[in-house]
Amino acid sequence: MQVKLTDITLSYPSQPPVLTHLNLTVANGELVALLGPSGSGKTTLLNLLAGLLTPSAGTLTFDGTDVTQQDPRQRHIGMVFQDYALYPHLSVLANIAFPLKMAHVKRPERRAQARHYAQLVHVDDQLTKLPRALSGGQQQRVALARALVKHPALLLLDEPLSNLDAALRVELRDEIRRLQRLTGVTTLFVTHDQTDALRIADRIVVLANGQIQQVGTGEQLYRHPHTQFVAEFIGTPRLNCVPYATAAPFLTIPGLPTARTLGIRSEALTLVPATATPQPILAQLTATVTRQVVIGRDRQTNLATPWGSLLSTTLPAMPAGQPVQLAVTARGSFLFDAAGHCIWDGDCDA
Numbered sequence: 001m002q003v004k005l006t007d008i009t010l011s012y013p014s015q016p017p018v019l020t021h022l023n024l025t026v027a028n029g030e031l032v033a034l035l036g037p038s039g040s041g042k043t044t045l046l047n048l049l050a051g052l053l054t055p056s057a058g059t060l061t062f063d064g065t066d067v068t069q070q071d072p073r074q075r076h077i078g079m080v081f082q083d084y085a086l087y088p089h090l091s092v093l094a095n096i097a098f099p100l101k102m103a104h105v106k107r108p109e110r111r112a113q114a115r116h117y118a119q120l121v122h123v124d125d126q127l128t129k130l131p132r133a134l135s136g137g138q139q140q141r142v143a144l145a146r147a148l149v150k151h152p153a154l155l156l157l158d159e160p161l162s163n164l165d166a167a168l169r170v171e172l173r174d175e176i177r178r179l180q181r182l183t184g185v186t187t188l189f190v191t192h193d194q195t196d197a198l199r200i201a202d203r204i205v206v207l208a209n210g211q212i213q214q215v216g217t218g219e220q221l222y223r224h225p226h227t228q229f230v231a232e233f234i235g236t237p238r239l240n241c242v243p244y245a246t247a248a249p250f251l252t253i254p255g256l257p258t259a260r261t262l263g264i265r266s267e268a269l270t271l272v273p274a275t276a277t278p279q280p281i282l283a284q285l286t287a288t289v290t291r292q293v294v295i296g297r298d299r300q301t302n303l304a305t306p307w308g309s310l311l312s313t314t315l316p317a318m319p320a321g322q323p324v325q326l327a328v329t330a331r332g333s334f335l336f337d338a339a340g341h342c343i344w345d346g347d348c349d350a
């Protein structure tokens with residue numbers, strides 16, 4: 001099912017709008033992640049899609065039909081929340097079958113359907129257990145099966161991984177993607193974890209302060225952020241930010257009077273190459289290594305530079321105090337104006 005939001009604004013009573021002028025189209029069968037900091041409006045947006053909240057302005061359509069005022073029960077939506085929300089007194093099988101019972105599906109049919117979905121999410125060996133006898137990951141699998149059993153036209157997942165430990169989180173994340181591909185159900189997945197969003201989603205919507213900052217694939221958001229917020233929010237380690245006035249005398253590009261901040265990805269800070277390279281260089285700096293930390297496959301190097309403290313992930317092992325000649329490559333560097341808009345992208349404009 002295609003979901004389309006047109007100029008949606010939503011306010012809670014006597015408060016400024018929580019969502020302002022949202023425009024977004026989710027294609028049939030797409031998995032879109034809603035990514036944003038706490039309080040950015042992610043859950044509010046899911047509740048609006050579910051029909052639990054009505055917008056103050058704008059329209060919501062499902063496959064072209066206006067559902068802005070439609071009752072939640074008529075929307076054919078499956079929801080999964082971070083706290084599983086299973087019925088504690090019902091067995092796994094009865095939990096999964098529950099939506100079918102509500103829809104007056106006959107007992108043999110609903111049990112068969114529930115078994116089928118239990119098998120799909122790999123809890124078919126737990127059918128007689130009560131939820132409290134399951135691990136967090138198993139409970140979340142049951143919640144997923146219960147959401148899918150009624151063949152929803154739209155699946156809404158609100159931080160479904162946030163109560164799971166790291167290993168379970170990765171396992172269930174892959175599982176959600178597999179099930180979503182298998183069933184083809186249009187899905188919105190709310191998260192504040194960029195790794196989850198990057199791993200699972202066809203496209204990512206970055207929300208901040210109730211506004212869509214940018215929509216794109218993980219690579220588009222990382223390589224071509226439209227705003228400083230997106231550039232800083234997507235990618236680890238965090239973007240290096242330098243006041244433009246400090247950096248300008250060193251830069252090889254013509255002055256941009258409206259620029260306020262130079263953003264540099266950690267991989268755009270390299271040692272000056274010994275021979276000429278086709279890669280455009282934005283600036284060269286003399287720096288000193290202050291600290292190196294190895295994190296997984298990354299070696300992060302903190303550097304004292306004339307632009308302040310910067311972080312690189314490209315330098316070889318070297319001791320603290322070592323002087324180095326740094327190159328700032330155009331690729332992975334951005335200039336932002338005072339409003340935070342990207343006005344120069346080293347990948348496109350160099």
Ligand SMILES: Nc1ncnc2c1ncn2[C@@H]1O[C@H](COP(=O)(O)OP(=O)(O)OP(=O)(O)O)[C@@H](O)[C@H]1O
Pocket residue numbers: 012013015018036037038039040041042043044045192
């Ligand atoms: N029922 C409510 N009444 C009034 N204000 C609310 C209500 N629910 C949420 N808000 C406010 O709306 C804003 C967005 O909240 P929302 O829960 O949608 O954000 P979120 O991005 O899902 O945050 P989190 O990641 O912390 O769950 C916040 O400022 C919040 O305080």
